[in-house]
């Protein structure tokens with residue numbers, strides 16, 4: 113996919129395009145911003161742009177040899193490092209995968225491009241090793257770091273990269289994307305709202321998501337209404353799903369519950385129906401929000417946020433944390 117086909121991010125694409133036109137390509141970039149908005153697609157689009165043998169075509173995907181090979185992941189000069197199975201990116205990864213190749217001349221293109229996804233997962237040794245590469249920028253190489261959490265990278269790394277910050281896509285942009293690329297999705301408006309401006313989240317908002325949403329919101333409602341025995345029943349159900357689905361499932365639980373609580377706060381304060389995410393559940397949401405006062409809703413929201421932090425940053429026990437959370441939500 114070339115720049116013209118990538119949804120949104122006009123400012124970022126224009127900036128990168130003009131750096132090519134003005135012959136001011138940096139040796140390192142830091143692409144930061146929310147998950148699933150298309151940072152990696154833009155990075156790959158940029159790799160095409162600087163290596164394209166025809167000037168980038170306006171509306172069609174370029175089919176020159178270089179672009180075609182990049183699209184298929186077969187261009188020897190464009191390397192994407194992801195490490196999905198590793199918890200952290202270690203110094204050996206940097207040495208073996210990047211350092212070894214970074215100073216070699218490109219095989220068949222003007223530039224070698226190294227794209228490192230989730231760069232914040234580099235541990236401190238890896239970051240220090242990587243810094244050395246950045247300090248002696250290799251000729252004809254472009255390094256693109258992609259991250260959702262730029263603050264986790266050392267300031268000395270950040271300051272050596274040209275920063276390109278990405279934002280969430282507009283709901284309308286996600287909707288147009290779905291209408292064009294996924295005509296089988298019928299409820300594009302709702303899915304786009306739920307996506308929060310992330311294409312990858314929109315693509316994961318499927319039947320399974322909607323059934324989980326019903327389940328987790330029912331769970332929240334039942335503990336909240338202090339129905340006898342539902343608390344432990346609910347914890348058990350959630351735990352079972354999380355055990356099967358892992359961290360992704362846990363993330364889904366939190367996202368579903370927090371958009372629900374955010375929606376109820378919006379209804380309680382501005383009453384703007386247009387701003388809520390779970391627009392299809394308006395009646396239920398309205399009833400929920402009417403029966404609680406603002407401090408109660410905000411307290412539940414805080415409880416949820418604190419639990420998320422405890423689990424993700426402090427490695428708290430998931431089962432115990434969920435039990436505590438649901439107890440607090442039932443008050």
Ligand SMILES: [Zn+2]
Pocket residue numbers: 160163164165166168174175176177178179180
């Ligand atoms: Zn091309």
